[in-house]
Every structure is written in structure tokens, then in C-alpha cells.
Amino acid sequence: MTDATADELIVDKGEPSLMGFTLPMSAAAGGLFGFLAGNTTGEGLIGFVIGLIYGVAAGFVLTRFVPNRTAGRWGLIVLTAVLGFVLARWGGLVAGAIVGAVVSWWVYWIGRGDYRSGVPIYATPGQTLWHNTYLFLCGFIFFFLIAPIITIIPLSFNAENFFTFTQEMLALDPDGYSLKHYRDFFTNSDWQSAMWNSLKIAPVATILAVGFGTLAAIGLSQPHVPFRRAIMAVLISPMIVPLIISAAGMYFFYSRAGLQGTYLGVVLAHAALGIPFVIITVTATLVGFDRSLTRAAANLGADPVTTFLRIQMPLILPGVISGGLFAFITSFDEVVVVLFVGSAQQKTLPWQMFIGLREQISPTILAVATILVVISIALLTTVELLRRRSERLRGLSPS
Numbered sequence: 001m002t003d004a005t006a007d008e009l010i011v012d013k014g015e016p017s018l019m020g021f022t023l024p025m026s027a028a029a030g031g032l033f034g035f036l037a038g039n040t041t042g043e044g045l046i047g048f049v050i051g052l053i054y055g056v057a058a059g060f061v062l063t064r065f066v067p068n069r070t071a072g073r074w075g076l077i078v079l080t081a082v083l084g085f086v087l088a089r090w091g092g093l094v095a096g097a098i099v100g101a102v103v104s105w106w107v108y109w110i111g112r113g114d115y116r117s118g119v120p121i122y123a124t125p126g127q128t129l130w131h132n133t134y135l136f137l138c139g140f141i142f143f144f145l146i147a148p149i150i151t152i153i154p155l156s157f158n159a160e161n162f163f164t165f166t167q168e169m170l171a172l173d174p175d176g177y178s179l180k181h182y183r184d185f186f187t188n189s190d191w192q193s194a195m196w197n198s199l200k201i202a203p204v205a206t207i208l209a210v211g212f213g214t215l216a217a218i219g220l221s222q223p224h225v226p227f228r229r230a231i232m233a234v235l236i237s238p239m240i241v242p243l244i245i246s247a248a249g250m251y252f253f254y255s256r257a258g259l260q261g262t263y264l265g266v267v268l269a270h271a272a273l274g275i276p277f278v279i280i281t282v283t284a285t286l287v288g289f290d291r292s293l294t295r296a297a298a299n300l301g302a303d304p305v306t307t308f309l310r311i312q313m314p315l316i317l318p319g320v321i322s323g324g325l326f327a328f329i330t331s332f333d334e335v336v337v338v339l340f341v342g343s344a345q346q347k348t349l350p351w352q353m354f355i356g357l358r359e360q361i362s363p364t365i366l367a368v369a370t371i372l373v374v375i376s377i378a379l380l381t382t383v384e385l386l387r388r389r390s391e392r393l394r395g396l397s398p399s
Helices: 005-015 018-039 044-065 069-111 125-154 182-187 189-219 227-233 243-259 261-286 292-297 304-333 336-341 350-362 364-393
Strands: none
Touching: 005 261, 018 044, 018 069, 018 336, 044 069, 044 189, 125 364, 182 189, 189 227, 189 261, 189 304, 243 261, 243 336, 261 304, 261 336, 292 304, 304 350, 304 364, 336 350, 350 364
């Protein structure tokens, strides 16, 4: 966007008052970051005051003397990063760069009236406030959900056997980081045995869940099937019923059937937990399925099996794979049911993590959790790509 275009937008939206709105809001942002930074050394009030001064100065200089947004943002980022490095070395440099990026974005967003860009020009101040408050609440909720997961990742590289950040880690000192917890995971026989048990159980449970779940979804999608809703409710009940109740029921049932404490029992239990995910994803895929294709195949002489394999299955395959990935994640991460149904020979990775928290307090759990997070992100990314491909095949989204 050129400066002329930016100026036109400022005129259209109405440039906010510098003293009455922009500087107070900039001071509020600076004061918040200053208070947070000051609390790290026990000087929250002093940090708040310095942050206020920093916010006012940043708001005034960027708004009045640096009309180029890119230059202003990078200038404040570099300046704040250098100040952070002087005060707290490398950790301060990273924190300063983040603060500079957020404050500079905030100053231009407020100072140029960009906060009104998402609302109609006739919107009242109250409506504008509610619109932006809603967006910030959504962002805060997202941060609240994702922050615990993000925190685990750097902690897994802690050089000490602690579950908290050390002073060396906060200062980004290389001596504060180590791969020893990952080495322990890949060399410890207990962790490796648990990982291989999970890898032996989850794929087989996934195959069973995909097979039974896909057949159930296709059958329940037929309009002539009686009591479809009741059957669907029963099949997806393992997803709704509290897991401890399902685990207790499986324990009593499998113990009577002689499956408690066996590999087959754990596989069947995990398959039962994964079937609802397959049913839901395949059913959602079948909603947009053109049934005239199967009727055309039948008119041309294809038998039902050929019609399913060559006509229906390729079109619903993204939903089937998505359901299989969810079933795999459910089996790989499940711990409650395997505690009831399994034995020491079927100790899975989540079970070993539970033992590490309850008995050993091993920081290797953080390394394992990081690996599981990476695997989950990869699988969920695959699910999203398959969902988009399914929508393209069904004509619900442009190619």
C-alpha cells in the first residue's frame, strides 16, 4: 500500500486524536509490558512507570515523525531489542523484539484508525468497541488454550531436571539447554518398550475402527435403514460417555470374556473408542455424495462391491482417512482405558508418562510430550488438507 493510499484511508476513517486517544492507548500497552517485565525482577511498579513512558514516547514519535509503517515498526523493534540486550542479554533481546513488534503494531493500528476497518463507516463507538473487544477475546482464548502446549516445548530442552524455566534458560544461555531428556527417551528401555507397544496397538486399532466405522456410516446413510438415529447414538456413545465409565464397563466385560490384560483386548478397546470419530467424519463426507453415480454404475452392470470400490470409495476416501487419523490419535494418546483393560505387557506411551508423573517425576515426560505435539500437528495438518481436497472433489470449494 502506498503512502497516498494510506493517507486516503486515514482521511476516510478519521484520524484519532493524538492526545485524547492515541497516546493514552499507547501508554496503556507500554505500561502492561513494563509491568510484566518488571515482575520478573520483583519491580512491577517501576516497570509499569517505565513502560508508560516508553508507550507515550513510541506513540508520539511513530505517529508524528514516522509515517512509513514498515520503517517505524522495524525501527522500534530494533531499538527495543537493543535495550533488552543491554539489560538482560539474549533473553532480553528476544523479549524486547517481541515487545517492539506488538507496541509498534498497536500504535499504528490505533493512530491511523485501523481499528475501524472491520466495521461499517456508520458504526457507533460502542459498536466499534464491541467488535474489537470480541476479536481480542477470541485471540486471548486462543492464546490461553495454546500457551500451555507452547510452554512445554522449550522446557523439554532444560539442562536441569526441573519442570520450570531456569535463569540460564530465561537468559537464553546455551548452557541452560540440553538434549539429555530426548537421549533418555531414545535410550531408556522403559520408554522404548512403551513406545513400541503404542506403535503395535494404535495401527491395528485404527484399521479396525476405519473398517467398522466406514461400513456403519455407509449403512446408516441409507434412508431405508430403520432406527437410524438410535443406532447412531449408540455407536457414537463412547465419545459422549465419560471415559472412566467406558473403561470400567470394558474391564468387567473383557474380564468375563478372557480378554482383560491381553493385546487383543487393548486393541478392541481402542478400536471401540475410535469408531465414533470414523463414523462422524465419513457421515459428513457422505452428506454431499451424489447417489446418482452409484445408480448409474448399477445400470451399467457393476455389482455393489465394484460400485463401492471404484465409485464411492474414491470420493469418500478423504473422510475415511481423516477419521482414521483421529482414531489413531485417540488410540495413541489414550491412557484411562489401557489402565483398566491392559497389563504390564501392554504398557503404552501415555501409561508410561502417567507413571513418570506419579512415581518418578521424570522430566523426560516433557520430551515425550513435545514429540507427541509434533506428531499431532502433522496429523491435524494432514486432516485439514484432506478436508479441503474432499470439498474440492464434491464441488463445495473452488479448486
